[in-house]
Amino acid sequence: MPPVFAHGALRLYLLALLEDGAKHGYDLIKALSDRFNGTYSPSAGTIYPRLAKLEEEGLVSTQVDGRRTSYTLTEAGRRELDSRREELSSVEKDITASVRRLADSLREDIGSNIRSLREELNSTSRQARAAAAHQEPVLPPSVAAQAGSFARSRAAEQLVHGFRSELLMLIRLQKARGELSETQLDSLRRVLDQARADAKELLER
Numbered sequence: 001m002p003p004v005f006a007h008g009a010l011r012l013y014l015l016a017l018l019e020d021g022a023k024h025g026y027d028l029i030k031a032l033s034d035r036f037n038g039t040y041s042p043s044a045g046t047i048y049p050r051l052a053k054l055e056e057e058g059l060v061s062t063q064v065d066g067r068r069t070s071y072t073l074t075e076a077g078r079r080e081l082d083s084r085r086e087e088l089s090s091v092e093k094d095i096t097a098s099v100r101r102l103a104d105s106l107r108e109d110i111g112s113n114i115r116s117l118r119e120e121l122n123s124t125s126r127q128a129r130a131a132a133a134h135q136e137p138v139l140p141p142s143v144a145a146q147a148g149s150f151a152r153s154r155a156a157e158q159l160v161h162g163f164r165s166e167l168l169m170l171i172r173l174q175k176a177r178g179e180l181s182e183t184q185l186d187s188l189r190r191v192l193d194q195a196r197a198d199a200k201e202l203l204e205r
Helices: 009-015 023-035 045-058 074-084 083-134 141-177 183-203
Strands: 060-064 070-075
Touching: 009 023, 009 045, 009 074, 009 083, 023 070, 045 060, 045 070, 045 141, 070 074, 074 083, 083 141
Parallel strands: none
Antiparallel strands: 060 070
């Protein structure tokens, strides 16, 4: 996929976003994400180095308030922006084209995820039907006990498989929407670690 911004275009667009007032780095990231309708959200590692470069060039100034830094367009920055209005208009057109392209790609990913999920569900359904159709022979008690243990193990495996499939489906949907946050990931990691510990304790008794 082509880059979202052509060379130098993001730098210019950041100046435009600061034209109506001071903003924090997070505000700029959110403004860009909103402009792309959520199909693209730049990382802090993309935005902050460019802001630092703009400050170095005297086009923006900074004000630190605790742990947060706000960025303001300087007079030199306004002159730079005014001199490049035509180029900015071209950047806006490129952004519109990028939004359309990214949305198409997102729809393809969602379609692929749905097809994959259907295949997993169909496979699980076929396995369940095959197990239901299977007739167990009459066995001696010792063999029957072994068979019962095997069946319970099989049922436990199916529980784990079903749990995994459901989680994967939810994760893929979050991924397709671009909604899986760092906080959600940390919470999910803690929940799964606890579930793993509880399951191991139960099975090792």
